[in-house]
Amino acid sequence: MNKLTAIVDYGAGNTCSVINTLDRIGASYVLTSDPKILTASDRVILPGVGHAAAAMEQLHKSNLTEVLKAIKQPFLGICLGMQLMFDYSEEGNTTCLGLINGKVRRFSPASGYKVPHMGWNDFYPDQKNALFSGMNATESMYFVHSYYAEKGDFTTGICDYGHAFTAAVQYRNFYGVQFHPEKSGDIGQKILENFLKM
């Protein structure tokens, strides 16, 4: 049975890449901002490239914040989509969805560390987490971001860039990854395949 994945349509920059990957996997999906379709779908993906405050404003305008908070099915936030799952982001000083406790902060450029954090970096997943089933202890993933979520109780994978930060997170049905699985080659695609099995 092919379950339906709803991709939240709020003008995020990487929607097309997520769709391309779902096409490669052969998943059924719908790109939508309709609360009814989102709520009735089998899974929800919140993509995201852009600015946290602008994205939250867009979600508010589309009356989606409460809808997303009430999602009971597997939910995956990608990049900015993951950051929006936390309480607060320094990017535009905005309150976020508050699905997971924690704050999103800006990398402060220290000697030798460029911002944005851009490129392939080591990801250390919790291999017991369903999203990372079949992963090695260390995998290269593609990151592009200037803000990061602090490590917390719900961190399910870390990356190190000057200091360790949350590269993956899970609380109940809400999963998030800071890197771009849709741009991280075959291993990134495997993570999306794992999500689509949930």
Added chain:
Amino acid sequence: MLKKRIIPCLDIKNGRTVKGTNFIHLRDAGDPVELATRYSQEGADELVFLDIAATLENRSTLVDLVKKIGKAINIPFAVGGGINDEDIVKQVLQNGADKVSINSSGLKDPGLITRVANIFGEQCLIVAIDARQNDEGKWIVYSHGGTKPTDKFLFDWAIEVQNRGAGEILFTSMNNDGTKQGFAIEALKTLNDTLTIPVIASGGAGELRHFSDLFIETNVSAALAASVFHYKEIEIQALKAHLNSKGIDVRI
């Protein structure tokens, strides 16, 4: 550790890959989607597509190509050449590209850099700078594919575009480009130490050791090359194995 990136560059004309030297003696080199797929499978970390004959009429051809590339590969890619207003940026990004590269149009209208960064985010904006070091040792910025000198100097211009919101700088040393004698190490070191955003080095790659020298002597984030990869003078996997053997962290 953040890995050093290896970025093959594909020159595109009317939707086809072309090969040539310094924009002359161009010949058809096949389907860019096939070449992109090959590079991606061989371990390229990212790709840059440069539309060398960009015109307004060609925009739909370019957007179609972006669409096909996005469907075919699962690594990041950037598109440059003729990126001269917000509309084409939007079209290219919406159809699957991760980044745009702005060069001459940013020199003509520096406000474009600010606007693109504000609307689409710094992460999607590479500003490409072609510069030549003159006899007095000054690095003069050139526009229009390295054909027209401007009144700008490399380091000043790089700082200005960083302040305007560029996410990365792609610096091509025209003195080194096409020589296969190695990258412009000194200039790249200074440029990288001057900027807080990542620097991509371009121009001069001919042998494996040129890449290891670059990453040992400077802290640039990435190296870009075209001909050595096109003509298979350097295989990406062999390059990465070489870098790895020198203690340089790359994605294998």
